[in-house]
Amino acid sequence: MAVLADRVKEKARELGFDLAGVASVGPSPEADYYPEWVEQGYAGKMRYMETGVSRRLDPGEILPGARSVVVCAVNYHSDRPLTRHDPERGWISRYAWGDDYHELLGEKLGRLAAWISREGNGTTRAWVDTGPVLERVWAKYAGVGWFGKNTCIINQNAGSWLFLGSILTDIALTADSPPPDRCGSCTRCLEACPTDAFVGPYVLDSRKCISYLNIELRGPIPEDLREGMGHHLFGCDICQDVCPWNRRAPFGGDGKLAARPGLFWPGLDELLDLDDEGWRERIRGTALRRARVRGLIRNLMVVVGNSGVRRLARRLGRFLEHPDPDVRSHARWAKARLGE
Numbered sequence: 001m002a003v004l005a006d007r008v009k010e011k012a013r014e015l016g017f018d019l020a021g022v023a024s025v026g027p028s029p030e031a032d033y034y035p036e037w038v039e040q041g042y043a044g045k046m047r048y049m050e051t052g053v054s055r056r057l058d059p060g061e062i063l064p065g066a067r068s069v070v071v072c073a074v075n076y077h078s079d080r081p082l083t084r085h086d087p088e089r090g091w092i093s094r095y096a097w098g099d100d101y102h103e104l105l106g107e108k109l110g111r112l113a114a115w116i117s118r119e120g121n122g123t124t125r126a127w128v129d130t131g132p133v134l135e136r137v138w139a140k141y142a143g144v145g146w147f148g149k150n151t152c153i154i155n156q157n158a159g160s161w162l163f164l165g166s167i168l169t170d171i172a173l174t175a176d177s178p179p180p181d182r183c184g185s186c187t188r189c190l191e192a193c194p195t196d197a198f199v200g201p202y203v204l205d206s207r208k209c210i211s212y213l214n215i216e217l218r219g220p221i222p223e224d225l226r227e228g229m230g231h232h233l234f235g236c237d238i239c240q241d242v243c244p245w246n247r248r249a250p251f252g253g254d255g256k257l258a259a260r261p262g263l264f265w266p267g268l269d270e271l272l273d274l275d276d277e278g279w280r281e282r283i284r285g286t287a288l289r290r291a292r293v294r295g296l297i298r299n300l301m302v303v304v305g306n307s308g309v310r311r312l313a314r315r316l317g318r319f320l321e322h323p324d325p326d327v328r329s330h331a332r333w334a335k336a337r338l339g340e
Contacts, residue, residue: 004119004120004171004174005022005173005175008020008022008070008112008116008119008173009021009022011112011115012070012072015108015111015112016074016108016254017072017073017074017108017112017165018073018074018075018162019072019073019145019155019158019162020070020071020072020073020142020144021071021139021142021143021144021176022068022069022070022071022142022143022173022174022175022176023068023069023071023138023141023142023143023175023176024067024068024069024141024172024173024175025059025060025066025067025068025168030057030134030137034053034056034134034137035053035057038050040205042199042203042205042207043206044216044217045216045217046206046212046216052132056132056133056134057134059133059168062133062168063123063125063168063169063170064170065123065170066168066169066170067169067170067171067172067173068168068169068171068172068173069133069138069141069142069166069168069169070116070142070166070167070169071135071138071139071142071144071164071165071166071167072105072108072109072112072165072166072167073139073144073145073153073155073162073163073165074101074105074108074162074163074165074252074254074257075158075161075162075249075250075251075252075253076094076095076098076101076162076254077094077159077161077246077249077250077252078097078251078252078257078258080097080259080264082241083265085231086265087231087308087309088267088268088269088309088312089231089265089266089267089268090231090232090233090265090266090268090271090300090303091231091232091233091234091237091265092233092234092235092263092264092265092288093211093232093234093235094161094235094237095161095163095235095287096235096263096286096287096288097257097258097259097260097263098254098256098257098258098259098260098286099256099257099285100285100286100287101163101257101287102129102130102287103285104256104257105128105163105165106126106128106165108165109126109127109128109165109167110126112126112167113125113126113169116167117169120171120173122169122170123169123170124167124168124169125167125168125169126165126166126167126168127165128164128165129164129165131166133166135164135165136152136153136164138166139153139166140153140179141175141176141178142175142176142178143176143177143178143179144162144164145158145160145179146178146179146180146181146182146183147181147202148160148183148189148243148245149183149186149189149190149201149202150190150204150239150240150243151202151203151204152239152240152243154182154183154243155179156179156182157250158249158250159240159243159245159246159248159249160243160245160249161240161246161249161252182245183201187201188242188243189238189239189240189242189243190239192238192239192241192242193239194210194228194229194230195208195209195210195213195225195228195229196208196228197209197210208225209236210228210229210232210235210236210238211236213225213229214229214232214235214295214299214302215234215235215290215291216290218295219326220326220329221298221302221330223333226305226306226333227306229299229303229306230303230306231303231307232299232303233266233271233296233299233300233303234288234291234299260286262282263286263288268303268304268307268309268312269312269315271300272300272304272312272315272316276293279293279296279297280293283296294324294327297319297322297327298324298326298327298330301316301319301327301330301331301333301334302330302333302334304316304334305330305333305334305335305336305338306337307338308338309338310338310339312338313334313335313338313339316331316334316335319331320332320335
């Protein structure tokens with residue numbers, strides 16, 4: 001159904017997606033890689049990645065009769081100048097500056113899935129990185145981009161600042177072709193990682209990834225990795241910042257993804273002043289909710305400890321008596337690191 005596939009991609013653009021492509025369902029090209037990655041323990045404590053491995057490898061277990069995967073992408077690159085790092089500020093990853101992308105993409109994806117069902121007289125299921133679907137794998141085979149050495153999907157024109165959503169359907173759509181790998185001999189992303197999270201090209205050990213440590217990990221952050229986290233309060237971006245393919249990446253056009261007040265380089269003093277309700281208000285409706293308030297406060301202790309701003313040690317008193325043991329232990333670490 002070449003004509004329908006073209007119409008699907010056209011409809012995706014009408015709905016606000018920047019990129020869209022189609023992959024055919026078949027034996028997973030990554031059938032060996034993913035189970036091995038999980039067995040090596042690289043998923044850390046993300047147990048949801050260990051369950052249902054066979055379903056992730058075979059979409060037919062999710063939607064019987066599945067024949068195609070439609071992958072859509074939205075560009076979230078911002079025109080905000082990064083400016084030179086200020087030790088009295090913390091960094092929040094670009095993708096969490098605005099409204100929660102799960103809801104924004106989910107609404108668009110739901111409309112596209114319904115349209116495909118009507119036009120193709122078939123069944124569809126859609127996810128925005130919340131279902132048992134290897135979205136980046138299908139994004140590659142749908143022609144959206146290649147699998148970069150930093151494990152991000154990279155598009156030759158749009159770079160890697162992309163949110164991905166996928167639609168599984170039992171309608172046979174004409175598939176696109178995967179683009180060539182254009183990383184070449186470049187290893188800037190691997191060399192730039194301050195916690196050495198890359199085992200090698202295309203292989204990430206999540207247990208050392210800053211984004212895993214300050215978002216997914218519950219409990220204490222390993223002490224030997226805290227210094228490498230630097231000023232990162234939530235997420236990271238380093239391996240994308242240094243990627244040459246992002247030098248001329250276009251800026252995203254969805255205003256709902258623009259930075260909210262207090263989320264672009266927030267000051268450490270203002271964050272230390274927040275109580276739990278203040279945190280909840282600041283992160284309401286954003287992707288920062290994933291880390292939870294106490295997780296963000298734990299992260300703040302690490303950022304303060306790494307800041308080198310000794311006067312901030314005097315601001316840690318109430319965190320040394322915080323009801324959460326992880327906040328208390330990280331506050332003690334921060335105070336010691338600042339020399340008090």
